[in-house]
Amino acid sequence: AQEVIRFGAPLPLTGPLAPEALKQQQGYDLWAEQVNQAGGMKVGSKKMKVEIVYADYQSNTPRAVQTAEKLITQDKVNFLFSPFGSGAAKAASTVSEKYGVPTIASTASSAEVYDQGYKFLFGTFTPNDTLTTPLVKIVKQKAPEVKRVAILARNDLFPLAIAQEMDKAAKQYGLDVVFFEKYAINTMDHSSALSQIKAKAPQWIFVTGYINDLVLIKKQMEDQKMQAPVVTMIAGPAYKEFVTATGKTSENISSAAWWHPAERYQGQDIFGSTENYTKLFREKYKAEPDYAQASASVSGALFQMAIEKAGSLDRKKVRDELAGMSVQTFYGPVKFGPNGQINSLEPPVFQIQNGQPVVVYPAAIKQGDFRLGVK
Amino acid sequence: MAEVLVLEKVSRRFGGVQALQGVSLSVGSGEVLGLIGPNGAGKTTLVNVVTGVRSASAGRVLFEGRNITRLQPFQTARIGLARTFQIVQPFPDLTVLDNVAAAALFSQRGTRLSEAREFAAEQLEFVGLGQFAAKSAHTLTLAMRKRLELAKAVAMKPKLLFLDEVNAGLNASEVDHAMVLIRQIAKRGITIVLIEHLMKVVLTVCSRIVVLQNGALIADGTPQDIVNDRRVVEAYLGKKYAQLSAARG
Amino acid sequence: MKQRVYYGALALLVLLGCLPFLDSSYALRIGTFACMYAIMSVSWTVIGGFTGYPSFATAAFFGLGAYCGGVLINKGWPLFAAAGAAGVVAFAGALALGLVLLRLRGHYFAIASLAVAEVLRELTNTATELTGGGMGLNIPVSVTGSSSVMGEASFFFWAMWALLLLTFIVVRLIQESKLGFGLVCIKQNESAADMIGVNATIYKSLAFAFSGVFVAMAGALYAAWVHYIEPPDVFDVLFAVKPIVMALLGGLGSPAGALLGAFAFLGIEEAVWRNYLQIHSGVLGLLVVVLLLFLPDGMMSISKRLSQLGGRRG
Amino acid sequence: MTIPSAPLLNLTGIQAGYGEINVLWGVDLTLARGEITALVGSNGAGKSTLMRTLSGLIVPTAGRIDWAGEDLCGQSPAQILARGIAHVPEGRRLFSSMNVEDNLLMGAYARKEPRAAIRRDLDRVYATFPKLHERLGQAAGTLSGGEQQMCAIGRGMMSAPRLLIIDELSLGLSPLLVEQLVEALRSLNREGLSILVVEQDVITALELSTSAFVMDMGRIVQSGRSAELMHDPAIRSAYLGALAA
Amino acid sequence: MLILQILLNAIVLGSLYACIAAGFSLVWGVLNVINLMHGSFIVLGSYLAWGAYKALGVAPWTSLLIAAPVFFILGYGIQRGVLNRVIAAPVLVTLTLTFGLDLILNNAMLVAFKADYRQLVLDPSLGSLSVGSLVVPVDRIVAMIFSLLLTLALFFVLRRSRVGRAIVAVRMDRDAARLMGVDVPSIYATAFGLGTAMAGCAGVLLAMIFPISPIASGSYLGKAFVVCVLGGLGSVPGAVVGGLFLAIVESFGSLVLGPENAVTLSFGLLIVFLIVRPQGLLGKRGFE
């Protein structure tokens, strides 16, 4: 039988993070399918197929660590993808470091994850401020009259971190943060907070949260007839479901993400180009890919390039290849900094226009201009 | 005769119901006092107020000269007040022995479990439940449960014991047996307040009887006085009883 | 019979102590979890089993302990001192809380105890200065002094194991003591217990406190072990529910049963989790349902049924 | 003397118990229509068990309960109630947090008659037990012991039965109230209601009833007209106790 | 003005809470069962409304007509087939049983519908009503009216009907109820069925408002708990009062203390209530 390379992927398949896990899974699966359709990847003289071993950690961080360990020691995977999000990725990185297993975190952005001095951990998300600073710059430039910013953040690792970056950036660029509140994770209704925001008459409403929060908040903003020149939501609008669920009212909502299907990169990876990736994804899942799926896919593709270059499954060698890597991919240029976190990427800012996400930054790949006015 | 328990104008309301109104009463040491009255007169409530299960709305309760109106049930238990429940309340899954041992153990400070068990065994013999010591309490029949209640109360080495309808539901010969027990308990020097609807028990065992009606005391006297008290007959005993006792002379 | 189960459980515990010699860090991790859960379920029997108060506060104690431990370790406290402090805080807190909460009975108490974890979680979430709030708390300090993988794993395993042993022994001592006797009386009939002089309020509060102290210490060990905790994770309602299921599985009210139940449950869960990726929580649910419908007295009823069968034959 | 009336209920060879424990060992018993019958016996004799069997709470393991030619064995309490047998259980078993009036109305749960008829019966219960009328809005669980007994009997009357079974009639009632209750039952009986009472106080039982059965160790050991049993020396010594002797 | 707007939001939200909690309260108060499946039933109801609208264009308020009987039968069946077997067991056993059943139900939904959030978007949208600067969304008003109607209906079933009295009687003394001619298992099942039907209907109404996902079940359950305790166990009017009370406290708490404290506040309130007034706002004392 043909030999297989095994990749471990601990995912929160059940529990509150389950929707995220599904996206990850789609991304990994698409990549694995491409590799195997092409007859496997070239390792030295051999062609080897890819197998992804999934394990559910029930959205529970310690379970994620346990799962990672199980994948390494029991399921004997060769390489590992991190669990979802910065917290779990950080927790699990101890294990992969311990066993010297090269690991790519496809959804961890916090610098703390990478600043532990670990050698085997790499990540495909740039730090959080790379999302907020460009946004502030664009708004400053496009709408100098926008002064009053309201920030509403989910009191949770990633959304809160983004909101804090936003707060910093806004202040740095001379905006006036008139409202900055957190909402609890289990908040079912936002009407009170929104009424408070409305009373402050902000010109820029900046909300962070997971997709369900954002869909609900958008709907309630509409219910309360709230309008502002700029409304930004992270991370919802990057997802197709957000646009479906909010309908026409999502027009002109801006957001930022690490990747967007509207980008146009030519890559040396198995997917070739952003266009091709999007096409393959659509064929397989009948849906638009978003950054989470793309990041998962590119993590696979990066492993593949490193392994093929190393010509062996030796973990140390593959790690060194990853560390020294500098390549073009459908996801953008990839080069890891000394701490393992990607530093070559310029995350796009985009906006829903005519029901479609349109990239408005960076200039090199932009598809349209930033527009003002959200109903 | 020194007074063990004194009630001074004790009242208790439940919403619209005045269950006790200004009851003043004293119980002498070593006495066997009968407490009778129509259903709903407030007898059980009186016991509840004295033992701290319910608080008094007004008035004071003195035990051996000490004001115990505000004490909790476990505190009254520790200073020497014991009671049986009108509806028996054993610890159903404990053995009969442990039911009694618990009473001995917790009512007196510094007892050890082994001592308590020994003492409990004696009390079981005393009430005639010796051979059931190892059974679970819930397997006992009603008559035996009532005796278990007695054993528990006695094991607490109380100074004052309230017996709330310990004879209800027993047949005549069992009642006779219970009366013997009550007399023996009294002989140990324990003051007893006996609540009972079985007149033959009250009349034979008690030296003095008080009558409650609608929460107020309406009579206080020797059994003979009570049986002949017109108000008591009307409110409680009934004409038939009056005829019967008149016939007996 | 009871004694046999007790010694059986002790023997199993001692046997488990040899796990590090297997030299598998995965097995050690599972073993550590098993000890942790067993601490929770054995502790729970004090309030839930002896006293009959359906407490869901285990998650609250665990989270409280984890955060106490985590914060103190970050302040430079040695691990065991931090764990001890977590235990003391939980004990005192539970004692005070018990005085008010335990006036409630049945469902009301269950809900109140559940809500305690919710409140603590949200408080932890908002007390960003102290706990890191929603960002979680990193405990980067290596408290073991051992840098090797196996060294650290064995260290935490033994720490958790020793704590379990301590918990088990203390809980058994409580069961045999006057306190334990009083608790059983309270369970059987609280007003009757009151009438014979049991200070039910204090007794119940003590039971509540004892059901929390070791859980909190386990929480502190856990925090040091995983190096990162966040509120939704350590105040997870499953930490409250699972110990109960474990105790039910073992047969309500017996610490040895709770211990065995914890191991059995984790064994089943691990097996299910490995084999049914998409539907493992459903399968787990099915197991719980089947268990309750067909083994109402837990595993104890298996042995009872077996002995009944044997009795009939013989 | 009246002509002995047709039997209302006929039990033959009833055996019943709880799980593996057998309590009744072949009970034979006949109740006459329109009479008050008493059942006496020491504690644990099985009186309550027999009553529970009659009302369907316990299914007998052997024997036959003949009611107007139909065997009631195995029928549910609801079916038996529909035939006209109401049971006031030992220990009152009131719905403790329901108020007194709702408890009484629950007695009429299975009746499909117009409200007015039920209302009339309710008023009659209140007439029999004025104390209940005073307490009609109070939760039954907070009534005094004797008040609860009244409520339980009243609830039994509310189902407009043909046979009313009362377990422990006088338990916890004051002498006066027992007297009134006896009167009330007599008057119900005169209106055609058959009654079966279980009673510890043998004198009261025998005075109230026309015929009586004595039970011991799960069997009927003696039966006869009450007036005759009253003078039976064996009964007197076994059940009337020291005072009567 | 802000205060008025927040009060208005709270009143509308509160009546939705009432609808979430009414069935839960019924089952808890009457059957003495804490039904942990309640949240999942609500989500299932939302899926039903979503499917009906998406596939057939049936508006949610029309879907109520399907949801009520369907969920009644579902609940009736679960009670009869599973819960009835242990109904006499202690609190913990029934609670854990519903916990297990919920794991199954929720996992089944996760497999069937996936975890991602869906939203029932009415087209055309119902918009919002405004009076001066006050605004209220029409879909919430619709949901509020229907949820109050449903709650009222449940109230009359319990208070006025024979079945209602039997439900309460069974709760207090099974054997005595049997002696009154009550068919106990079927009454239990009816009560559970009613509770489930209320959950399903609540889900249908909430589909217009909240995103739908199996994951949402937990927060519905949490709300049901709090409302039920605030209002009084088993009391339907209590659910309404408790719901309003909770919504008002949350909304103003969020105004004064910040939104992140709203949830803490509601659970804190729950504890305080349990301690000082365990019978809830409208519950009577003495109910266990």
Ligand SMILES: Nc1ncnc2c1ncn2[C@@H]1O[C@H](COP(=O)(O)OP(=O)(O)OP(=O)(O)O)[C@@H](O)[C@H]1O
């Ligand atoms: N918790 C309560 N709420 C309302 N009323 C109450 C409560 N407890 C007792 N009562 C009322 O107070 C009165 C006195 O009750 P109590 O139990 O003291 O009577 P009792 O003299 O013991 O009667 P019995 O001989 O029937 O046992 C009764 O009318 C009863 O209904």
Ligand SMILES: Nc1ncnc2c1ncn2[C@@H]1O[C@H](COP(=O)(O)OP(=O)(O)OP(=O)(O)O)[C@@H](O)[C@H]1O
């Ligand atoms: N639920 C039960 N389970 C097992 N045994 C029972 C149960 N109820 C009663 N028994 C047993 O059945 C026997 C008869 O009890 P029963 O209650 O019928 O007697 P009784 O004649 O009514 O006595 P009493 O005068 O005390 O009411 C007793 O030995 C009793 O212990």
Ligand SMILES: [Mg+2]
């Ligand atoms: Mg009384």
Ligand SMILES: [Mg+2]
């Ligand atoms: Mg009986």
